[in-house]
Amino acid sequence: MSAHPIIRVQHVVKSFGKVTAVNDVSFDVRAAEIFAFLGPNGAGKTTTIKMLTTLLHPTSGALELDGLDPTKHQTEVRRRFGVVFQDPSLDSELTAWENMDIHGVLYHVPRQIRRERSETLLTMFELWDRRADLVKTFSGGMKRRLEIARGLLHTPKVLFLDEPTLGLDPQSRNQMWTLVRNLNKAEGVTVFLTTHYMDEADRVADRIAVIDHGRIVATGSSAELKQQTGTDSLEAAFLKLTGTTIRDESATAADQMRQVSRVWRR
Amino acid sequence: MSVIYVLWLREVKKYLRSRVQIVASLGSPLMYLGVLGFGLGPVFQRAGEGKYLQFMAPGVIGMTVLFTAMFSGIAMLWDRQFGFLKETLVAPVPRLLIMVGRTLGGATVAVLQGALIFAVTLIAGFRPASLLAVPLAFLVIALIAVIFSALATAIGSSIKEMQGFQMVMNFLVMPLFFLSGAIYPLEGLPKVLAAFTRVDPLTYGVDGVRGVLIGRAHFGVALDVAVLLAVGVLFVLFGAWRFSKLEA
Ligand SMILES: Nc1ncnc2c1ncn2[C@@H]1O[C@H](COP(=O)(O)OP(=O)(O)O)[C@@H](O)[C@H]1O
Ligand SMILES: [Mg+2]
Numbered sequence: 001m002s003a004h005p006i007i008r009v010q011h012v013v014k015s016f017g018k019v020t021a022v023n024d025v026s027f028d029v030r031a032a033e034i035f036a037f038l039g040p041n042g043a044g045k046t047t048t049i050k051m052l053t054t055l056l057h058p059t060s061g062a063l064e065l066d067g068l069d070p071t072k073h074q075t076e077v078r079r080r081f082g083v084v085f086q087d088p089s090l091d092s093e094l095t096a097w098e099n100m101d102i103h104g105v106l107y108h109v110p111r112q113i114r115r116e117r118s119e120t121l122l123t124m125f126e127l128w129d130r131r132a133d134l135v136k137t138f139s140g141g142m143k144r145r146l147e148i149a150r151g152l153l154h155t156p157k158v159l160f161l162d163e164p165t166l167g168l169d170p171q172s173r174n175q176m177w178t179l180v181r182n183l184n185k186a187e188g189v190t191v192f193l194t195t196h197y198m199d200e201a202d203r204v205a206d207r208i209a210v211i212d213h214g215r216i217v218a219t220g221s222s223a224e225l226k227q228q229t230g231t232d233s234l235e236a237a238f239l240k241l242t243g244t245t246i247r248d249e250s251a252t253a254a255d256q257m258r259q260v261s262r263v264w265r266r
Numbered sequence: 267m268s269v270i271y272v273l274w275l276r277e278v279k280k281y282l283r284s285r286v287q288i289v290a291s292l293g294s295p296l297m298y299l300g301v302l303g304f305g306l307g308p309v310f311q312r313a314g315e316g317k318y319l320q321f322m323a324p325g326v327i328g329m330t331v332l333f334t335a336m337f338s339g340i341a342m343l344w345d346r347q348f349g350f351l352k353e354t355l356v357a358p359v360p361r362l363l364i365m366v367g368r369t370l371g372g373a374t375v376a377v378l379q380g381a382l383i384f385a386v387t388l389i390a391g392f393r394p395a396s397l398l399a400v401p402l403a404f405l406v407i408a409l410i411a412v413i414f415s416a417l418a419t420a421i422g423s424s425i426k427e428m429q430g431f432q433m434v435m436n437f438l439v440m441p442l443f444f445l446s447g448a449i450y451p452l453e454g455l456p457k458v459l460a461a462f463t464r465v466d467p468l469t470y471g472v473d474g475v476r477g478v479l480i481g482r483a484h485f486g487v488a489l490d491v492a493v494l495l496a497v498g499v500l501f502v503l504f505g506a507w508r509f510s511k512l513e514a
Contacts, residue, residue, distance in 0.1 A: 053356050054356060055352070055355060055356060055513060056513060074358075075358045075359075075360075076358075078356055078357060078358035079358045081356075083356060085352055087347055087348050087352075088348055088349070089349065089350055089351070089352040089353040090350065090353075091276065091280075091349070091350040091353075092349075093279075093280045093283060093284070094276065094279065094280070098276075098279075101272075102272050102273075102276060103353070103357075105268050105269060105272045106269060106272070106353075106354065106357035106358075106359055107357060107358060108358070108359075134283075150353075
């Protein structure tokens with residue numbers, strides 16, 4: 001095991017006006033592990049990812065990714081991670097191949113390597129046959145797979161996946177996790193994922209941090225969490241830790257926009 | 267350079283692929299051209315101002331460029347939450363390059379749309395003074411396009427809610443158009459209105475295009491171009507600054 005964690009978060013707070021989205025959170029992620037943030041809507045998962053990916057500055061506390069501070073060394077940190085945001089960030093008017101190619105240019109991947117790796121990844125994610133099709137013709141599962149493939153194009157050290165299976169059918173979810181696990185094994189890429197599905201955290205992650213109302217209430221492997229709480233399922237452990245089952249919190253402005261976008265984009 | 271190029275190319279490709287949208291966006295310029303052209307033409311002529319179509323064609327081209335460029339900035343609101351923008355915001359490249367690529371792409375699309383309307387006005391009977399004037403006019407049109415693409419980027423980076431979109435349309439884009447002298451001559455306006463037209467950058471854009479194409483400029487083409495260049499630099503800097511402050 002490597003001595004220094006690839007991600008280190010210490011006493012991080014993020015407030016939006018009166019709302020404290022992340023409230024004194026500390027945790028480490030080890031290199032090459034699959035780490036899950038498990039928590040209900042509004043727990044602060046996305047906010048944490050946005051801070052680690054340089055999109056938001058913490059109100060206080062310290063962040064580190066591969067030994068670098070995302071608030072100070074933005075460009076260096078950005079080279080080191082790939083990210084699949086909760087909301088889609090593909091260009092749906094372009095083809096799968098074009099989406100990959102632009103990403104390669106943005107990350108300064110040399111043309112030859114860009115092509116080879118795009119081909120490898122698209123094949124692995126079962127999208128090679130559809131590479132010349134516009135992304136807007138893709139199913140939800142295909143889009144999500146393409147985003148992951150794209151996020152891996154520049155061989156990042158860390159891959160962030162923010163609720164990657166939200167809205168997918170069980171079959172697509174299974175397929176996706178198998179692919180992610182394989183990649184994690186094959187390339188040793190650290191995976192930081194968030195989910196509010198307990199079964200996923202249980203099955204996929206090496207270690208889990210349970211987050212609720214902006215605070216981490218427990219960290220450990222699924223077995224450790226069950227042991228700590230003296231329960232026999234992660235579900236029961238979660239209930240014991242947070243005092244609630246996973247629930248849908250009040251909708252945010254972004255949730256409402258998401259609703260609209262679903263209606264308009266099928 | 268390659269970053270600017272791919273982002274520029276992306277905008278242009280998307281434009282060329284969106285045939286339906288291209289046709290749909292011809293709607294309002296055609297309406298102005300048709301309704302105002304036929305409706306006001308006789309009055310205009312009786313007032314001794316010549317053919318109204320000759321006068322208003324440059325205005326309608328200016329309007330098209332304004333609307334197209336501003337719309338690309340509004341699209342940014344959506345893009346921020348559900349689109350490609352975040353992908354570029356976490357890329358390890360300076361924000362400035364991204365802003366320049368996007369803005370040039372948006373401006374190019376606006377110029378292409380302007381060219382389309384120009385062709386339509388030719389079909390409708392508009393006649394430029396000389397063939398040589400056409401490429402010159404497109405230089406002025408390109409300046410207009412850059413100015414409003416940059417402004418649109420600034421606005422797209424600054425407002426968050428979709429409601430802001432309506433505000434911008436009602437309180438910025440429409441006044442920019444109506445105050446620009448696109449559809450009426452700037453001579454002999456009431457003082458207050460004249461003052462307003464002078465702070466509208468589109469006024470100088472339309473005046474410049476008109477000066478080049480039909481030899482009728484209120485301020486003179488040189489002054490028009492000088493103002494456009496100055497405003498262009500200012501707006502690009504402003505847009506780049508707002509874009510650099512953008513948090514997703
Ligand atoms: N930009 C923002 N402005 C104000 N409040 C925000 C913003 N982003 C997130 N929040 C609030 O912070 C809390 C945590 O949100 P988030 O990190 O998105 O949770 P999760 O991803 O776990 O569902 C929520 O209460 C949410 O409404
Ligand atoms: Mg979230």
